[in-house]
Amino acid sequence: MISFTKQGKGNPLILLHGFCESKEMWQDISRELAQEHRVYCLDLPGFGDSQGKSLPQNLEEVAVILQEWMEEQSVYNPIIIGHSLGGYVALALAELMGSELRGIGLFHSSAFADDEAKQHTRNKTISFVKKHGVDKFIASFVPPLFAELHKSENQEAIDLLIEIGKKTPKETVLNYIKAMRDRKDRFEVWKTFQGPKLLIAGELDQAVKIDSSRAHQDFTTAYHELADVGHMGMFEAKEKCLEILKAFLEQRG
Template identity: 30%
Template sequence: MQLYSRSAGSGTPLVLLHAFPLSSAMWLAQREGLAPACQVITPDMRGFGGSPLGDDAPSLDVMADDVARLLDREGVERAVVGGQSMGGYVTMAFCRRHPDRLLGVVLADTKAAADPEPARHNRERIAEAVLRDGSAILVEEVLPPQLGATTKRSRPMVTGRVRGLVQSAPPAAVAWAQRAMAARPDSFDTLRGLKVPALVVVGDEDELSPPSEAEAMAGAVPDGRLVVIETAGHLSAMEQPEAFNRAVADFVRSVA
């Protein structure tokens, strides 16, 4: 894992972990917009954004341990840790493996349930196709459901930016991440055991991780809070950055 950016802001450290198959570049609006409220740390996860993939077997636990080592390097004892989509899966693995490093948790457009068998098979199919043929399948199959209907209809700059990030994803990293996500466990017990507050964010047009799943996640956390962002899909941080930033800034201030 490579540190892509740490904002010049002061205050509570906030680690944001990017969605699949993007990179930390997705957090540009958060690095700028949240800097007055906290120190924003946005790493590239294994294989993405120029970060080395390494030789470890695919595992969210490996990615979570990368985050812990990053905090060590930055001299951060505890932080608010959060992520969108795949970044949320890594965050939940971090909650299991490093609970003493948490001040709070942000889970955006993600799921606590494990993949059912058809979804695991589909991840493997995409992993094999990417390694064989490149990013075409990502643009054709992975990209469309990531964006909400409103973004597809009226936010061409966001659509173009996401497409560019998807097309630049290295095939080996894509396959590794797909296999890591396919093997993830159910995380509802992890959420029920959280000793810190958690903010669950979801776009109201998210087809991949719909609001009903976000409600279940927020309800499982002893101090869980739910924010639904209007006219946003699975990438709410990019589709509606101002609303996303307001929700996260309010949450960070409340746990500081």
């Protein structure tokens, strides 16, 4: 069962959260965007309130679950924007649904598969979570997502994300680390997707390096780099991100 919020009227926009996050992370952004659009914020399967009997084993399964949810909710031709893991899911949906999506956006995310170094890091994280548990992992995982100069002003957001993350079941954490580690390269999907494409990158992002983001630029309808921002632009540069999102959505109707 997919837990979600729905606000506003107009063309549908789906916002997908990142790893160990939940739909609540979008509350400020969605409130603003709902003035002109019908905004859905989802908990991905296994996160937040989207708990079920079985967890998806890969991103393709996640995409199928979300496609079925769209059919159930009569959500047609949406724009889908995903943060980090949410961007990986958005690309899996683009591969699955193609022109049934009005547009896609990567928010601190990438169409590339993990390289060998990143896969090694994922494996170390799996070992850490198995040994020390979710709470200790989340406490060390969340703060570095923010650029150093933005941490103090975003302490409330950091605390919120730690609180959300600690509620994530251990099995969900481990399953999604493996799913991200083993995900296929979808750069060709990004290149060939016919609808409008948005990419928002942080120059100081340690999770999605800026060089990786820049490699997408030539195949992107609207490409934006956020100076002095890490992996959490919706908090670190909220007003700028809102400006970018509104402009992208207004141009697409």
